[in-house]
Amino acid sequence: MKLTIYKDVLNEAIQQVSRAISNRSTNPILKGIWLQTSDEGLILTASDTDLSIRVIVPLEANNKVNMTIERQGGVVLTAKFFVDIVKKMPANQITIDTNEQFLTLIQSGKAELQIMGLDPEEFPVLTTLDENQIIQVTSEMLKAQIKRTLFAVSTTESTPILTGILWSLQNNQLKFVATDRHRLSQSETILAGNEHVELKNVVISGQNLNELLKLLPDQNTLIDMVVAENQILFRLGRISFFTRLLDGQYPDTSKIIPQQFKSELVVDTKSFIDAIDRAYLLSREEKTNIVRLQTLSDGTLEIASSLSDLGKMTEQIEIVRFEGEQLKISFNSKYMLDALKTIESEQLLIGFTGAMSPIIVKPLNDVNLLHLILPYRTTN
Amino acid sequence: MKLTIYKDVLNEAIQQVSRAISNRSTNPILKGIWLQTSDEGLILTASDTDLSIRVIVPLEANNKVNMTIERQGGVVLTAKFFVDIVKKMPANQITIDTNEQFLTLIQSGKAELQIMGLDPEEFPVLTTLDENQIIQVTSEMLKAQIKRTLFAVSTTESTPILTGILWSLQNNQLKFVATDRHRLSQSETILAGNEHVELKNVVISGQNLNELLKLLPDQNTLIDMVVAENQILFRLGRISFFTRLLDGQYPDTSKIIPQQFKSELVVDTKSFIDAIDRAYLLSREEKTNIVRLQTLSDGTLEIASSLSDLGKMTEQIEIVRFEGEQLKISFNSKYMLDALKTIESEQLLIGFTGAMSPIIVKPLNDVNLLHLILPYRTTN
Numbered sequence: 001m002k003l004t005i006y007k008d009v010l011n012e013a014i015q016q017v018s019r020a021i022s023n024r025s026t027n028p029i030l031k032g033i034w035l036q037t038s039d040e041g042l043i044l045t046a047s048d049t050d051l052s053i054r055v056i057v058p059l060e061a062n063n064k065v066n067m068t069i070e071r072q073g074g075v076v077l078t079a080k081f082f083v084d085i086v087k088k089m090p091a092n093q094i095t096i097d098t099n100e101q102f103l104t105l106i107q108s109g110k111a112e113l114q115i116m117g118l119d120p121e122e123f124p125v126l127t128t129l130d131e132n133q134i135i136q137v138t139s140e141m142l143k144a145q146i147k148r149t150l151f152a153v154s155t156t157e158s159t160p161i162l163t164g165i166l167w168s169l170q171n172n173q174l175k176f177v178a179t180d181r182h183r184l185s186q187s188e189t190i191l192a193g194n195e196h197v198e199l200k201n202v203v204i205s206g207q208n209l210n211e212l213l214k215l216l217p218d219q220n221t222l223i224d225m226v227v228a229e230n231q232i233l234f235r236l237g238r239i240s241f242f243t244r245l246l247d248g249q250y251p252d253t254s255k256i257i258p259q260q261f262k263s264e265l266v267v268d269t270k271s272f273i274d275a276i277d278r279a280y281l282l283s284r285e286e287k288t289n290i291v292r293l294q295t296l297s298d299g300t301l302e303i304a305s306s307l308s309d310l311g312k313m314t315e316q317i318e319i320v321r322f323e324g325e326q327l328k329i330s331f332n333s334k335y336m337l338d339a340l341k342t343i344e345s346e347q348l349l350i351g352f353t354g355a356m357s358p359i360i361v362k363p364l365n366d367v368n369l370l371h372l373i374l375p376y377r378t379t380n
Numbered sequence: 381m382k383l384t385i386y387k388d389v390l391n392e393a394i395q396q397v398s399r400a401i402s403n404r405s406t407n408p409i410l411k412g413i414w415l416q417t418s419d420e421g422l423i424l425t426a427s428d429t430d431l432s433i434r435v436i437v438p439l440e441a442n443n444k445v446n447m448t449i450e451r452q453g454g455v456v457l458t459a460k461f462f463v464d465i466v467k468k469m470p471a472n473q474i475t476i477d478t479n480e481q482f483l484t485l486i487q488s489g490k491a492e493l494q495i496m497g498l499d500p501e502e503f504p505v506l507t508t509l510d511e512n513q514i515i516q517v518t519s520e521m522l523k524a525q526i527k528r529t530l531f532a533v534s535t536t537e538s539t540p541i542l543t544g545i546l547w548s549l550q551n552n553q554l555k556f557v558a559t560d561r562h563r564l565s566q567s568e569t570i571l572a573g574n575e576h577v578e579l580k581n582v583v584i585s586g587q588n589l590n591e592l593l594k595l596l597p598d599q600n601t602l603i604d605m606v607v608a609e610n611q612i613l614f615r616l617g618r619i620s621f622f623t624r625l626l627d628g629q630y631p632d633t634s635k636i637i638p639q640q641f642k643s644e645l646v647v648d649t650k651s652f653i654d655a656i657d658r659a660y661l662l663s664r665e666e667k668t669n670i671v672r673l674q675t676l677s678d679g680t681l682e683i684a685s686s687l688s689d690l691g692k693m694t695e696q697i698e699i700v701r702f703e704g705e706q707l708k709i710s711f712n713s714k715y716m717l718d719a720l721k722t723i724e725s726e727q728l729l730i731g732f733t734g735a736m737s738p739i740i741v742k743p744l745n746d747v748n749l750l751h752l753i754l755p756y757r758t759t760n
Contacts, residue, residue, distance in 0.1 A: 081661065081690055088658050104691075111658055115691030278468050278491055281461060310461055311484075311495030 001037055001073025002097040005057070007108070009066045010094060011086050013044050013055045016239055019211045021079045022048035029076055029122045035096070036074035036120065042067060046079065047124050051208045052242040053215075054126065075102050075117035085113060126242060129228045135169070135197055139236070140220040141189055145176045146209050148187040148369055151338040153206035154180035161248040163206055169199035177253055178206065183335045184253055184372040185342070203246040204232060212241055257372060258358060261351035263324035266364060267301060269348045271317045273340045275303040280333040282313045290376050291333035295319070295326045306330075320347055329355050330376040336361070339371035381417055381453030382477040385437070387488070389446045390474060391466050393424050393435045396619055399591045401459045402428035409456055409502045415476070416454035416500060422447060426459065427504050431588045432622040434506065455482050455497035465493060506622060509608045515549070515577055519616070520600040521569055525556045526589050528567040528749055531718040533586035534560035541628040543586055549579035557633055558586065563715045564633055564752040565722070583626040584612060592621055637752060638738060641731035643704035646744060647681060649728045651697045653720045655683040660713040662693045670756050671713035675699070675706045686710075700727055709735050710756040716741070719751035
């Protein structure tokens with residue numbers, strides 16, 4: 001393989017595929033980027049077998065020549081070095097020349113490097129997906145759905161299925177659910193024109209969706225999704241993002257979400273976030289981050305940290321609307337903060353079914369987003 | 381103690397004194413900020429005994445009232461929390477009210493916190509320095525001198541004296557020297573009007589000077605320095621920065637700096653830095669970061685990394701001026717990069733006295749700055 005390519009074009013593609021490279025892998029080939037020329041241009045691929053990213057850099061784009069290929073071929077180059085080398089090359093074009101032993105000469109201006117490449121034959125093959133069933137989504141919708149639920153996935157490997165987000169699609173309704181057994185987040189949206197598509201028990205690694213988030217463009221674009229038996233492909237222009245689906249059955253979470261409340265509070269979102277944030281300051285030293293909510297007889301809501309060696313914080317905020325029984329409930333303030341950050345409405349609703357039952361937090365007048373937090377059993 | 385103070389004013393002072401708080405200390409009082417009111421205003425002090433910072437916030441400044449004091453007194457508050465609490469308070473004024481048991485009520489808007497304070501009696505006393513001998517310097521000069529030498533101090537504790545920068549002042553000449561036995565950096569400057577002051581064996585902790593750097597203002601200002609037997613005070617407006625001098629005798633480094641060279645090269649600074657930077661990429665995996673310089677018969681200078689498992693990098697750059705014998709020498713490219721970053725002249729001079737003797741790097745036409753790097757003995 002021999003080609004000469006513009007540095008900025010190559011650099012952009014390298015940054016994109018690099019997200020699939022895992023530091024945990026011990027197999028050298030998985031720490032590499034596979035470069036391969038074709039009649040279309042240069043294809044870059046990286047994979048940790050669980051997540052694979054492929055980017056096609058075309059021969060030319062927008063009437064600008066991106067590269068010239070002198071000899072077709074391929075090589076796998078260690079990502080860690082290749083990424084830095086490309087960035088630090090002196091000229092705006094780079095020539096990459098690989099011999100039959102995969103020894104690769106990288107040349108730019110007067111700088112010349114030789115690096116040992118690996119044989120692409122050893123690189124894991126990306127399966128071709130049956131593209132009969134393509135679902136189109138907008139990047140904006142995808143971003144919003146992921147951000148509203150991602151933080152609630154489990155980060156421990158004890159129940160691997162909970163490290164993913166559950167996707168379901170039925171009657172044009174796309175639903176994301178994530179839970180780590182202490183809290184649950186659920187976000188729904190309409191996906192019109194998909195009457196005949198159904199997704200069930202599709203669970204995608206939270207970590208991989210976090211990488212996808214970083215690849216989603218700032219401006220809103222259409223994204224093709226292809227769901228196969230054990231993997232899903234997201235196609236963002238020239239980027240193909242493949243992630244394996246998590247094995248196992250996701251638990252049925254519908255029954256733990258209370259449908260009716262004993263007490264319902266409406267508060268101003270910003271005042272509530274700020275107060276919880278301050279209470280979190282003093283509660284975070286204890287691992288449980290316990291904060292207590294209590295409705296007071298003067299009609300305000302008291303937010304208080306539990307008394308620690310450091311001290312105690314209490315604050316009252318106004319209740320905009322209150323229905324039902326007075327209440328006193330303790331919970332993990334970190335979980336509450338995570339949930340609150342996804343709420344964009346000016347006011348929010350908190351629903352309670354008792355001091356030992358799940359707390360529900362959701363934007364006012366929005367049935368599509370819901371967060372559930374299990375309370376803490378405390379003695380005071 | 382009871383006072384009400386503007387949040388932004390208090391926050392700025394807290395950020396400044398916090399630099400003296402060490403995470404290594406196990407003594408709770410040293411993890412605190414001592415707040416003390418006086419007729420002048422609020423005095424904040426933090427200290428890890430080695431470095432102490434004191435800031436005086438005046439009752440008013442620029443015709444703006446900063447605080448009102450209702451009851452004089454003092455308390456020590458755990459820095460970690462106090463810093464975050466002040467930042468997150470809702471209103472633009474904060475009231476701090478300490479009782480006789482040092483329980484402290486912090487109140488702002490509707491938020492109220494109680495934190496346990498400590499008795500200021502336990503706080504280390506800052507010694508009063510004899511202010512007969514004040515040396516005035518500009519912050520710009522001080523910054524430049526520190527930045528040109530700081531990176532060369534030793535980071536291991538095996539020879540504690542080498543973790544500091546040696547300051548000497550004689551005949552109006554202020555000299556900074558730092559060395560970790562593998563390299564040495566030396567920067568000199570004229571300090572007119574100090575004919576009668578002499579500094580000898582004044583060695584100041586590199587870590588503390590790094591904290592001082594962060595406190596030095598962006599615009600050039602005058603700074604008072606008071607040097608006492610075992611400590612030095614820098615006074616930057618309302619900030620007093622005390623650091624203990626390092627114990628012991630700094631080694632005599634004058635003899636290891638060669639006065640004459642067997643070979644002298646002048647090269648373009650930017651081309652040389654960029655080439656060393658690229659060679660460093662491939663050499664950094666080996667702990668020694670070895671890079672080789674070699675003058676070639678075509679009059680260029682070859683920069684090459686040693687061959688590693690990854691590969692090899694070679695590059696030629698133009699020599700602007702060359703005098704003396706042809707040469708081939710190996711060295712730690714990380715040390716070279718550190719030194720090169722302080723060189724602002726367009727061209728630089730590299731002097732050699734043999735493949736096993738120190739390499740000298742300095743700006744062209746500037747006798748005040750000099751870096752020395754010991755070469756590496758290599759087999760090829």
